[in-house]
Amino acid sequence: MGKSDTTSVNRREEIISAAIQVFAEIGYYRATTAQVAQQANISQPYIFRFFSKKEALLLAALEVSWARVIDSFHKVIEFASSEQLETDLIRAYDEILNANQNEILLQMQAQTIQEDSIREAMRKGFGEVRSIVLKAFLDAGIPNAEERTMLFLARGMLCNISTVLGMPELMGK
Template structure:
């Protein structure tokens, strides 16, 4: 039985990964579960075995993307010297943007989807990131931790825009 459960979890993760790619490439509204199934090399009914609706699949994909960010940030928080914390968090997010670009694009798209469950997942995801960063900044004694948290998140949003529009000059700073 453990083998079947493990296989089911793997298959579910494969479907979520395929959905992230398809939603990021086509947009949520144009994407279909048939396209997700094709990308995952399975039948469309098999997608519905795990996810009752396309919206449920989107919600799962968004939760995966926020969990990845939070996990990465927690690793940094527990391993970085306090004076390097903010720079290490920025580096961690930059790495996520490189390695998981489609997840970031998916989050950006989801910000415009007005369905209550999607809005709720996005709100919770951003609250969790905010809470994690703020607590870490306070713990290491960063002055004006709440403002610095807001600026950190704003920088992340600008990074997202810079990446999605291929405008690296938005991220240039004076040394």
């Protein structure tokens, strides 16, 4: 409500949001820059004023989606008690998954893309999340922190699949 819809300060971020939605729903390779442009209410060529290539737009979208997870985890870790740490992290991730399915769906797509720049972005994202969680588990004095971290990530990945495929039975409850 602050910003009007016709006058927009942040075209770049609007384009990224549009791309997340379109790439997730249609698939990165199948989605066209024209579809992204339509979603963002701009012309197709204008995308290339902000992003040199379609792939650069994907990288920007992935950065946004990893930042959301990382920021959320940082906030949880800052305030959660040692006893509720894991529970709160799980809840936080669950909320992201419900509120921003498209970002997670896009990450899942990117897991399988063999372009070097994409793989690097995904390794960075996963690696950072892992080390944040591991450090928090260690600081909280949780025993077997490495294995607990691994299981936390594993459940998260299965949760992604369960959500995306609409198979709640995969997660038990």
